[in-house]
Amino acid sequence: DTVADKMMELRKAGEPEKLMYMRGRYSSTATELLYGTLPKIYGTPNYFSHSAICAEAEKMGPGYTQGFFGYRDYDLAKTKCLVIWGCDPISSNRQVPNAIAKFSDVLDRGTVIAVDPRMSASVAKANEWLPIKPGEDGALASALAHVLLTEGYWSKEFVGDFKEGKNLFKAGATVDEASFQEKQTHGIVKYWNLELKDRTP
Numbered sequence: 052d053t054v055a056d057k058m059m060e061l062r063k064a065g066e067p068e069k070l071m072y073m074r075g076r077y078s079s080t081a082t083e084l085l086y087g088t089l090p091k092i093y094g095t096p097n098y099f100s101h102s103a104i105c106a107e108a109e110k111m112g113p114g115y116t117q118g119f120f121g122y123r124d125y126d127l128a129k130t131k132c133l134v135i136w137g138c139d140p141i142s143s144n145r146q147v148p149n150a151i152a153k154f155s156d157v158l159d160r161g162t163v164i165a166v167d168p169r170m171s172a173s174v175a176k177a178n179e180w181l182p183i184k185p186g187e188d189g190a191l192a193s194a195l196a197h198v199l200l201t202e203g204y205w206s207k208e209f210v211g212d213f214k215e216g217k218n219l220f221k222a223g224a225t226v227d228e229a230s231f232q233e234k235q236t237h238g239i240v241k242y243w244n245l246e247l248k249d250r251t252p
Contacts, residue, residue: 058093067094075082099169127153131161137188139171166191176229197222200243209235 061069069207072090075079091100106122114120124146127133140150153189154176157163165177166186183191210234213219219226220243228240230250 068097071096071097071099073099073104074101109233124149127157130157133157133161134164134166135163135173135177138168138172142172143177169202189248192245194252197247197250199252200247205239210239211236220248223248 055177058070061067068092070093072085074086086098086100090096103111109122110120113123125133125140127150141147141154154163154173157178158178162179163173164179164181165171165174166181166188167174167184167185170182170201171178174180181191201218201222203218203220213230214232215230219230225244225248226240228244231240233239
């Protein structure tokens with residue numbers, strides 16, 4: 052009754068778009084009735100399927116970075132340093148059996164670092180756990196990118212380098228975009244100036 056009452060309250064206020072429906076994996080009820088029919092009858096455009104946050108989104112990463120719009124899996128057979136960020140590949144991954152089979156070899160060969168606010172199965176087996184606060188992934192990522200640039204650890208073969216050969220990425224300092232010759236990236240200095248220059252650890 053509480054859900055129905057709240058939905059009717061939004062309809063009576065002329066605000067049906069304030070209802071959002073998100074569904075998980077497929078079932079006849081979730082797909083046909085709740086996802087396919089309810090939002091249209093109710094009048095909200097805000098309904099999202101499992102694919103929008105999982106399967107199709109997974110294809111977008113390799114699609115836009117490598118031109119491969121398809122499912123892929125990690126190269127765990129050769130991995131020496133595995134950073135698991137906000138996921139749990141040995142219990143919730145498209146290729147769980149593959150991750151389970153190869154995880155111990157990764158540990159024998161190298162290091163596993165897990166970045167996750169919760170104690171997951173992968174975290175329990177990792178060499179290092181960074182239990183960040185929920186929602187602070189972006190802050191950590193920005194700080195890491197800041198250090199990679201200020202310390203000169205970026206891949207110069209892929210990203211490019213400063214024309215004069217001297218690293219101008221200094222904390223808090225704006226960099227002239229014309230001073231950097233990019234190769235396979237676009238806007239690294241602009242991103243530094245807009246977002247990263249003040250994002251020290």
